[in-house]
Amino acid sequence: MPRLLVVDDDRAILTLAQRTLSMVADVDTAGNAFDAIEMLKKDDYDVVLLDIQLPDQNGLAAYCEIREYDRRIPVIFMTVEAASKTAIEAMQLGAFDYIAKPLSVEPLRELVAKAVKQRQISSVPVAISAEEEDGDQSAELFIGRSPAMLNVFKAIGKVAKQDVPILIRGESGTGKELVARALYQYSHRYDETFLAVNCAALPDNLLESELFGHEKGAFTGAESRRIGKFEQCNGGTLFLDEIGDMAPSVQAKVLRVLQEQRFERVGGNKELTTDVRIIAATNRPLEQMVEEGDYREDLLYRLNGVTIQLPPLRERLSDVPSLIRFFLAQAKQEFNKPDLEGLSPETVDLLTAYQWPGNVRQLRAVIRRCVLDSVMPVITPDILPAEVTRYERSDPASSSIDSSASHHVPTRAGGELPSLVERLIAQRSNNVYAETVEYTERFVILEVLKATDGNQSQAAEMLGITRGKLRDRIKAYNIVLKSDIAVESDGD
Numbered sequence: 502m503p504r505l506l507v508v509d510d511d512r513a514i515l516t517l518a519q520r521t522l523s524m525v526a527d528v529d530t531a532g533n534a535f536d537a538i539e540m541l542k543k544d545d546y547d548v549v550l551l552d553i554q555l556p557d558q559n560g561l562a563a564y565c566e567i568r569e570y571d572r573r574i575p576v577i578f579m580t581v582e583a584a585s586k587t588a589i590e591a592m593q594l595g596a597f598d599y600i601a602k603p604l605s606v607e608p609l610r611e612l613v614a615k616a617v618k619q620r621q622i623s624s625v626p627v628a629i630s631a632e633e634e635d636g637d638q639s640a641e642l643f644i645g646r647s648p649a650m651l652n653v654f655k656a657i658g659k660v661a662k663q664d665v666p667i668l669i670r671g672e673s674g675t676g677k678e679l680v681a682r683a684l685y686q687y688s689h690r691y692d693e694t695f696l697a698v699n700c701a702a703l704p705d706n707l708l709e710s711e712l713f714g715h716e717k718g719a720f721t722g723a724e725s726r727r728i729g730k731f732e733q734c735n736g737g738t739l740f741l742d743e744i745g746d747m748a749p750s751v752q753a754k755v756l757r758v759l760q761e762q763r764f765e766r767v768g769g770n771k772e773l774t775t776d777v778r779i780i781a782a783t784n785r786p787l788e789q790m791v792e793e794g795d796y797r798e799d800l801l802y803r804l805n806g807v808t809i810q811l812p813p814l815r816e817r818l819s820d821v822p823s824l825i826r827f828f829l830a831q832a833k834q835e836f837n838k839p840d841l842e843g844l845s846p847e848t849v850d851l852l853t854a855y856q857w858p859g860n861v862r863q864l865r866a867v868i869r870r871c872v873l874d875s876v877m878p879v880i881t882p883d884i885l886p887a888e889v890t891r892y893e894r895s896d897p898a899s900s901s902i903d904s905s906a907s908h909h910v911p912t913r914a915g916g917e918l919p920s921l922v923e924r925l926i927a928q929r930s931n932n933v934y935a936e937t938v939e940y941t942e943r944f945v946i947l948e949v950l951k952a953t954d955g956n957q958s959q960a961a962e963m964l965g966i967t968r969g970k971l972r973d974r975i976k977a978y979n980i981v982l983k984s985d986i987a988v989e990s991d992g993d
């Protein structure tokens with residue numbers, strides 16, 4: 502469980518935070534800045550929730566002390582006004598975010614979860630290892646012995662320390678985020694902030710304000726000034742995931758930052774400068790998008806200077822056995838299955854023959870699911886998902902959706918949910934909430950996609966979410982639309 506430190510002199514806030522966040526983190530509390538710093542010195546925390554006005558110090562001074570101690574810890578400020586001057590100053594110094602009091606439970610949980618992810622991205626080292634056994638135990642290993650992956654590792658080593666923008670390309674689930682983290686961790690900017698923005702997850706106007714910030718009154722709902730990621734990340738590294746999913750106006754602003762390190766907040770006319778290294782990633786065919794007028798050629802040219810291309814897993818199936826070993830060991834420990842011995846030879850044969858349209862992410866999900874489902878010490882083909890076992894017989898034209906992750910999705914609402922919850926509780930899992938929410942979300946999205954015959958615009962409308970968010974979820978759950986398969990086999 503991630504560890505959270507909540508600092509406030511108001512006992513009611515500490516109790517509320519403990520009660521509402523104990524599902525997502527181990528929560529400790531401190532009533533003043535002095536105690537908080539002492540606790541941070543003694544223990545490792547992943548996120549700090551900090552009151553802006555403490556009895557012994559103002560929040561900004563406390564923040565600066567925390568930063569001196571650990572520059573990568575995400576700090577969320579709790580403010581009384583929507584955006585106090587101190588909160589804005591703290592954001593400019595790289596604080597993670599701020600939240601207004603009185604605290605609302607859901608936004609608070611979401612923000613803390615985002616900060617935990619941020620902490621993981623910037624702090625868990627990515628150990629590049631061609632031999633998974635020799636890695637640093639506390640590191641997240643980047644597995645690969647195939648010549649294609651060795652080339653990727655070499656490229657990371659060569660360009661990490663050059664202060665130039667980098668474009669990482671590859672299909673969904675091939676490890677682009679891992680590459681971005683490795684580039685940051687091996688760069689000269691390792692002691693500075695690392696922020697990640699998924700450009701597909703936000704509607705265009707929100708993306709613009711997320712990246713560049715906005716002034717009070719810039720648009721309906723802009724009740725106060727907001728500091729954007731480019732400003733917040735000054736001196737650091739910004740990972741722009743799904744860089745292909747940006748409206749032309751945002752493309753133009755990103756280009757200007759790349760060329761001149763200058764930008765303006767939305768609704769503002771003051772020119773700001775920033776020194777940010779951009780690492781971008783995409784699985785979209787940017788050249789084709791340029792030809793079709795959907796992407797700026799000058800932006801592609803700027804981004805494309807140094808490119809790292811990640812090969813799809815089907816082109817490096819020799820990496821599958823070491824990836825299986827790695828994910829199996831991880832899941833065995835995480836799900837506490839000491840009796841699990843491994844996979845039968847037929848299971849390994851099936852897994853190494855499969856083409857993995859969802860790449861490493863899909864392989865990881867399949868292994869985790871098998872470990873969770875297995876009651877025997879050896880995993881046999883009968884618990885593999887249908888798309889893996891029926892692979893040779895599959896007929897890609899038969900439907901518009903190959904719900905590769907749908908094996909475990911109930912055909913009727915809630916069908917398998919009670920037994921999943923029961924099993925997770927019996928296993929004393931510490932992830933029941935996330936696993937069940939994921940299960941339900943995946944089910945809902947699949948059903949709506951089926952109902953709209955795979956039409957993502959209609960599905961997004963019906964679900965009441967943005968198309969970017971839907972695309973994001975489709976990827977996260979390895980839901981393979983047949984049109985994607987056609988695109989993938991053409992190469993990115």
Ligand SMILES: Nc1ncnc2c1ncn2[C@@H]1O[C@H](COP(=O)(O)OP(=O)(O)OP(=O)(O)O)[C@@H](O)[C@H]1O
Pocket residue numbers: 642643644645671672673674675676677678679680742784861862865976977
């Ligand atoms: N070579 C690898 N070794 C170990 N784990 C890997 C490797 N490649 C990917 N993974 C794991 O697979 C999952 C997906 O990787 P990642 O998120 O980096 O993919 P991505 O290309 O950024 O996907 P998307 O385009 O959908 O955002 C993560 O859990 C990651 O840790």
